[in-house]
Amino acid sequence: MNAEELPIDQLETEICTLAGQIAAATARFLFLLAEFDARRGWASWQLHSCAHWLSWKAGVGVHTAREYVRVAKALTELPRIAQAFAAGTLSYSKVRALTRTATPHTEESLLRIALESPAAHLDRLVRGLKKQTRTPEDVERTGGRWFYDDDGYLVLTARFRPEDGARFLAALTRAEYERTRTDDREPDLTAPAPPNPVPAMTAMAESVCATSDSPVVAPAADVLIHVGPDGEPLDTTHAHLDDGPGLDPQTLENVLCTASVRLIRHGRLGPTIAWDKSRRRPSRTLLRQLVIRDRCCAVPGCGRTRFLHAHHVKYVSQDGPTELDNLVLLCGEHHRALHDGHFTITAHGNQQFSFHHPNGARIDYAPPLSGNADDLTQRYRYIEPDAITADWSGEPLDVSFATDVLLRNWDLDERRRASGLATAA
Structure with missing residues (x-):
């Protein structure tokens, strides 16, 4: 019927x-x-x-x-x-x-x-x-520090005053939303701060570096990478961060795809410094075309629309051209995963690309779904028609009274438990 x-x-x-x-x-x-x-x-x-x-x-x-x-x-x-x-x-x-x-x-x-x-x-x-x-937590001394550990990773520790911590979490939450959202909907006001703050902090750093010019005399305000001698092909075996750890070839290839990086070349004996002037960053017009074409991270299943990198399918160090047939948009995580060898991208010409697992299997964009409502009703046919209906008579809720009673009862139960444990001991 x-x-x-x-x-x-x-x-x-x-x-x-x-x-x-x-x-x-x-x-x-x-x-x-x-x-x-x-x-x-x-x-x-x-x-x-x-x-x-x-x-x-x-x-x-x-x-x-x-x-x-x-x-x-x-x-x-x-x-x-x-x-x-x-x-x-x-x-x-x-x-x-x-x-x-x-x-x-x-x-x-x-x-x-x-x-x-x-x-x-x-x-x-x-x-x-x-x-x-x-x-309320006791307000203690605030502070923090940073250092590179033995593996070359940057380690941060920090302690904020409560109000400053709230501002920091609010900024993290906004950065996480901008980093992960896949459309132009209004932000979800119920979303909590990200439990893992590192991706959002990285997005915040990328945003600041992209929008604020650094002082000419402040090297620490730039991402500086030292490479091989001036006038020679790019050396990917001895690259290292300024006053920091070395970079393996995969990481260097990843970094070269980003825009907010300066390369420093040295003379054969080391002390002479020269800025690398070769252009790897897509022009504004080319970047607009790339964003209009891809709209989001091109990896199947991702869909992120913020903090995207223009990746050269044929690497810059391999003289890959900066043109639409060789560029795709990738989010930070997938950009790093690509350079770490977790998947590959194949360019087929005419701005067509395919994504593959290391074993060569192609990655599908949308796995098929299936379901049958009849199976659901048969499996749970024991559920009574009124099982989910609350036993409520229409009385209003006094939130203050209800929460006070619950908290007092829970505190009393906790004291009884503690007393029972002390007596047993």
């Missing part, structure tokens, strides 16, 4: 039944995702995280994929909530809210509230709990 032929009460029953079945199927989906992430089944040169794998393989938006991964990880520590989710009595929206604040010690009381309240009330309660459980 078509939906338009069903009576209202039957429509309502089927909608609620399907909502419970979808919740149970989503729980299974997230349990599998948590195990997949724990085994790092997604880890490869091509993908930045489990969320990126999910976005590419399952057609999920990157932000939604990040939330899926976060919730999946949290559920491994919350067995009671996970059980109710699998039974179809908790919706994904409620579980997502619960995992923002629940702990193994508080999940039981929060689960009872979630089963008896609508999702909107639960969202407000969780927000109230997160606000009231924040404690």
